[in-house]
Amino acid sequence: MTILSETGVQFTATPSDNHDARPVNAGLFTDTGRDVAHTGTENVVRLHRVSRQFGTTQALKEVSLTVRRGEILGIIGRSGAGKSTLIRCLNGLEQPDEGVIEIEGRPITGLSEKALQAVRSRVGMVFQHFNLLSAKTVEQNVALPLKIAGYDKARRQARVAELLALVGLEDKAKNYPAALSGGQKQRVGIARALAANPALLLCDEATSALDPETTRSILALLQSLNQKLGITILLITHEMEVIKKIAHRVAVINVGEIIEEGPVWQVFAHPQSPLTRTLLQGLLPQLPEALAERLSPVRQGEAIYSVQYAEQGRQGEILTQMATALPGKFRLIQGGVDHIQHYAVVRFFFSVPANDSASEQVVLDWLQQHQATVELTGYVSGND
Numbered sequence: 408m409t410i411l412s413e414t415g416v417q418f419t420a421t422p423s424d425n426h427d428a429r430p431v432n433a434g435l436f437t438d439t440g441r442d443v444a445h446t447g448t449e450n451v452v453r454l455h456r457v458s459r460q461f462g463t464t465q466a467l468k469e470v471s472l473t474v475r476r477g478e479i480l481g482i483i484g485r486s487g488a489g490k491s492t493l494i495r496c497l498n499g500l501e502q503p504d505e506g507v508i509e510i511e512g513r514p515i516t517g518l519s520e521k522a523l524q525a526v527r528s529r530v531g532m533v534f535q536h537f538n539l540l541s542a543k544t545v546e547q548n549v550a551l552p553l554k555i556a557g558y559d560k561a562r563r564q565a566r567v568a569e570l571l572a573l574v575g576l577e578d579k580a581k582n583y584p585a586a587l588s589g590g591q592k593q594r595v596g597i598a599r600a601l602a603a604n605p606a607l608l609l610c611d612e613a614t615s616a617l618d619p620e621t622t623r624s625i626l627a628l629l630q631s632l633n634q635k636l637g638i639t640i641l642l643i644t645h646e647m648e649v650i651k652k653i654a655h656r657v658a659v660i661n662v663g664e665i666i667e668e669g670p671v672w673q674v675f676a677h678p679q680s681p682l683t684r685t686l687l688q689g690l691l692p693q694l695p696e697a698l699a700e701r702l703s704p705v706r707q708g709e710a711i712y713s714v715q716y717a718e719q720g721r722q723g724e725i726l727t728q729m730a731t732a733l734p735g736k737f738r739l740i741q742g743g744v745d746h747i748q749h750y751a752v753v754r755f756f757f758s759v760p761a762n763d764s765a766s767e768q769v770v771l772d773w774l775q776q777h778q779a780t781v782e783l784t785g786y787v788s789g790n791d
């Protein structure tokens with residue numbers, strides 16, 4: 408719903424299912440803002456208009472995506488969005504009906520099983536439930552891909568020792584998976600995925616079975632592997648928190664389609680789609696529930712606005728500046744600053760008396776000059 412305010416400025420109201428919502432300054436920023444280990448422009452993965460249908464269900468619909476060498480791309484979507492189908496297409500377990508998939512520039516569709524095997528060896532998989540062989544020790548699990556790749560025993564042993572040191576499990580080499588914690592099992596899973604020096608680490612809900620603290624340590628490990636080894640990571644998740652912590656870019660998938668894509672800070676600061684806004688809900692300041700329930704589109708009492716703002720390399724001082732520049736002209740309701748990549752991402756709600764259009768205009772002009780995304784959320788009657 409678009410509302411033309413009495414001040415003559417056009418704002419977009421923000422009911423969560425508003426498909427027309429477009430922030431004022433979306434798309435101003437184009438850099439990723441988080442250091443990418445190897446900033447090459449070469450694509451490790453390229454999907455071009457990939458579609459896959461099961462009966463009447465379109466699991467993937469013309470999905471086009473690239474993952475550049477050295478970056479961490481997060482793909483987020485709800486259950487049933489098509490994430491698993493995408494992974495199965497990427498590791499050759501599923502053939503798309505249409506479209507092209509390339510790993511390191513080589514198309515992987517229509518390959519023989521042997522040729523596919525060679526491509527698969529370039530992709531290391533990290534699974535939600537670790538998928539370790541329970542009858543084999545940690546070192547035997549990690550050595551498995553090396554055996555398949557034809558490493559002799561001495562090279563296998565040296566590489567396994569190197570990998571276990573990399574994931575901090577040197578002392579667990581002789582243990583069986585049953586004797587490990589969830590986080591340790593996932594470290595083994597990561598070491599195994601890295602064993603044959605893949606070009607891509609494909610992480611399928613890699614932290615979804617872990618508690619928050621272990622999740623943080625596994626994400627920190629993935630981030631350090633990306634920075635130290637330059638390994639490219641494609642991360643599939645349903646949690647924005649995971650994306651926020653380590654991804655450089657994010658793509659949002661919904662009912663088989665990529666509906667939004669961009670650097671993580673930008674998607675946090677200027678989410679375009681209602682689904683992205685919903686996925687972000689737990690991570691961004693929201694209007695207090697009691698106030699949100701009383702919102703009306705009818706101009707009355709207090710006008711409530713939401714503001715989104717991002718600035719590179721700053722601490723998010725906009726609120727202090729606004730309070731100094733416009734004393735007494737607005738009332739702050741709720742807000743917060745997040746530091747994502749190299750950006751301060753600020754979101755806050757303020758109100759102005761609806762019968763004071765002049766003051767309202769002054770505040771809106773100031774925000775527009777500062778390139779903030781401002782949306783009229785609605786009105787609440789003044790007697791509450």
Ligand SMILES: Nc1ncnc2c1ncn2[C@@H]1O[C@H](COP(=O)(O)OP(=O)(O)OP(=O)(O)O)[C@@H](O)[C@H]1O
Nearest residue numbers: 461464465466484485486487488489490491492493
């Ligand atoms: N083999 C299949 N046969 C029929 N339908 C399928 C098949 N595989 C997937 N689907 C359907 O395709 C859609 C996408 O499924 P997919 O498993 O890729 O989603 P997802 O995002 O991985 O979900 P989740 O997070 O719950 O695992 C769903 O509607 C699903 O029911």
